[in-house]
Amino acid sequence: MSKKVFLCDDEMPTSWYNVAPDIPNGLQPPLDPETMQPMAPEKLAAIFPMGLLEQEMSPDRHIPIPEEVLEIYKIWRPSPLVRAFKLEQALGTKAKIFFKNEGVSPVGSHKPNSAVAQAYFNMREGVKRLATETGAGQWGSALAMATSMFGLKCKVYMVRVSYDQKPYRKSVMQTFGAEIVPSPSQYTNYGRSVLEQDPDNNGSLGIAISEALEDAVTSENTNYALGSVLNHVILHQTIIGLEAKKQMEIAGESPDVIVGCCGGGSNFAGLAVPFIPDKLEGKNIRLVGVEPASCPTMTEGKFAYDSGDTAGMTPLLQMHTLGHDFMPPGIHAGGLRYHGMAPIVSALVRENLVEPVNVHQLECFEAGVLFAKTEGIIPAPETCHAIRGAIVEATQNLNEPKTILFNFSGHGLIDMAAYDSYFAGELHNYSLPTEQIAESLANLPKVG
Ligand SMILES: Cc1ncc(COP(=O)(O)O)c(C=O)c1O
Numbered sequence: 001m002s003k004k005v006f007l008c009d010d011e012m013p014t015s016w017y018n019v020a021p022d023i024p025n026g027l028q029p030p031l032d033p034e035t036m037q038p039m040a041p042e043k044l045a046a047i048f049p050m051g052l053l054e055q056e057m058s059p060d061r062h063i064p065i066p067e068e069v070l071e072i073y074k075i076w077r078p079s080p081l082v083r084a085f086k087l088e089q090a091l092g093t094k095a096k097i098f099f100k101n102e103g104v105s106p107v108g109s110h111k112p113n114s115a116v117a118q119a120y121f122n123m124r125e126g127v128k129r130l131a132t133e134t135g136a137g138q139w140g141s142a143l144a145m146a147t148s149m150f151g152l153k154c155k156v157y158m159v160r161v162s163y164d165q166k167p168y169r170k171s172v173m174q175t176f177g178a179e180i181v182p183s184p185s186q187y188t189n190y191g192r193s194v195l196e197q198d199p200d201n202n203g204s205l206g207i208a209i210s211e212a213l214e215d216a217v218t219s220e221n222t223n224y225a226l227g228s229v230l231n232h233v234i235l236h237q238t239i240i241g242l243e244a245k246k247q248m249e250i251a252g253e254s255p256d257v258i259v260g261c262c263g264g265g266s267n268f269a270g271l272a273v274p275f276i277p278d279k280l281e282g283k284n285i286r287l288v289g290v291e292p293a294s295c296p297t298m299t300e301g302k303f304a305y306d307s308g309d310t311a312g313m314t315p316l317l318q319m320h321t322l323g324h325d326f327m328p329p330g331i332h333a334g335g336l337r338y339h340g341m342a343p344i345v346s347a348l349v350r351e352n353l354v355e356p357v358n359v360h361q362l363e364c365f366e367a368g369v370l371f372a373k374t375e376g377i378i379p380a381p382e383t384c385h386a387i388r389g390a391i392v393e394a395t396q397n398l399n400e401p402k403t404i405l406f407n408f409s410g411h412g413l414i415d416m417a418a419y420d421s422y423f424a425g426e427l428h429n430y431s432l433p434t435e436q437i438a439e440s441l442a443n444l445p446k447v448g
Pocket residue numbers: 109110135136137138139227228229261262263264265266267268334335336380382383409410411
């Protein structure tokens with residue numbers, strides 16, 4: 001019988017890979033929303049530690065992972081690379097399907113890869129408390145765990161619709177000692193202003209980011225932490241792809257297609273970008289980023305400078321965006337409800353190195369259920385998007401012998417309410433009216 005699970009002995013990569021210097025035509029700098037000039041690093045130092053800011057702007061390809069971070073990574077890393085034989089059989093495809101299982105982390109997703117690093121660099125510079133946002137609750141859980149390990153306090157603004165849909169995420173964060181409030185909340189000026197206009201507001205990642213930022217700039221000894229989008233977050237997530245490269249070699253395989261779901265872009269990029277140097281050297285590898293049809297940032301948004309949050313407090317980032325006040329429908333894949341996309345992923349789409357696709361909610365749950373029945377692991381609703389993307393690749397031509405690698409970004413054991421709604425027939429697909437996207441794109445900041 002062929003081997004199913006591949007680990008890369010005990011040797012984890014000891015450096016992260018920074019793709020920024022390898023992106024053809026490069027990245028444009030973040031802009032100060034007040035002056036429209038490149039953001040001065042001193043301004044960002046009010047909310048981020050220097051260690052992370054250096055990574056954000058680094059021209060180096062390889063950045064060492066601190067020993068303290070590696071020690072914690074060892075709890076679940078290297079994560080397994082698994083061949084999905086039973087899924088292949090069920091699909092009747094000649095394609096080989098591999099997945100990198102990030103669901104084995106203590107909180108069940110890829111998010112701790114960055115949370116542990118961010119908590120560490122903040123602790124090292126004397127910060128005592130972190131404020132953050134969370135969509136589905138995976139990032140909040142990861143940061144709650146990481147801050148508890150380094151003795152920091154943590155406050156999480158959780159998007160209201162997910163706060164109501166996923167009560168056990170709250171319990172996870174509470175167990176680690178974090179404070180959690182639904183966003184929009186009464187705790188910030190911005191949250192109160194949103195609630196005044198719309199007391200039933202579902203919340204969005206953009207609003208929750210504004211609240212967490214306001215908390216960080218107005219509270220003592222508090223920094224802000226973001227779970228996706230930024231260069232340093234993607235840097236930390238490259239441990240996934242670096243391990244996967246070694247493991248594919250051990251398996252004697254090489255991927256033809258790499259697939260990941262995209263919210264802010266960090267798990268997809270974490271798996272995919274370590275393969276960019278091979279692609280630039282001429283290797284034929286396709287990188288496919290899968291987003292929800294209800295929040296089609298890369299496939300229907302604009303590549304432009306925009307704010308990362310709804311209140312317009314963050315630096316302006318050059319990225320694919322649906323407009324910072326875009327309000328996505330309340331789909332269960334809460335981690336994919338973000339108006340923007342990481343500048344790194346956006347630049348790779350611009351250079352035609354990444355292919356974006358969008359998929360509907362119902363076909364994703366169908367894919368997730370098939371995966372659970374064949375491979376035995378229940379995926380998070382976000383992860384179902386990657387599985388759907390991999391199934392599309394594997395079934396376009398059932399006789400094509402290609403090798404597909406996808407990122408299993410998290411398990412769904414705390415998302416069972418979403419499956420209940422799916423089985424009860426209560427979920428439906430959302431098609432966004434083009435006018436809704438045009439309306440929010442009309443409010444993009446005017447950059448020279
Ligand atoms: C399980 C899971 N997968 C994917 C994502 C999407 O985030 P990103 O695109 O940054 O990986 C999230 C975000 O919360 C998530 O929880």
